[in-house]
Amino acid sequence: MARLEWQDDLNTGIDIIDQQHRRILEYINALEGIGPQHPFRPSAEAGNVIDELVDYTMSHFAFEETLMEDAGYEFFNPHKKVHQIFVQRVGEFHCRFKSGENVTAELHGLLHSWLFNHIRRDDANYVPAVKAMLERKKRSTDEGWLSNRLGRFFKRK
DSSP: OOOOOOOGGGOOSOHHHHHHHHHHHHHHHHHHHHTTSSTTSOOHHHHHHHHHHHHHHHHHHHHHHHHHHHHTOTTHHHHHHHHHHHHHHHHHHHHHHHTTOOOHHHHHHHHHHIIIIIIIIIIHHHHHHHHHHHHHHHHHOSSOHHHHHHHHHSOOO
């Protein structure tokens, strides 16, 4: 299968969210690069991707949910529930991998589906509320609300 490229219709228009979403594409391509050369033996590369994905889902979803909640997004609770289900699925993949199962192809499929379905549909729905909130916050503070929130969840370089 060919390496996936970012598609413009995946952009939310919220730069930090788009940067974070691009990591899913990186995970998909990394799993694709591992390939089926050892279909019955989990690889260290797959383990690294899964470990990073566990961290990513926790930090990204916490950040995204904070944006939605602060924006008063009307479908915040259902969206958060979808995130919780995804985190649970990733956790299951992690456990299966640690027990010696090769989950590379199945995880690749899950991430591909998440990227092209959840981000295009579910995440696109919260964008107007979050953008409006960010604009209000930007006008009301010198440093900006987004910068403050980023500092809470991500180390500054």
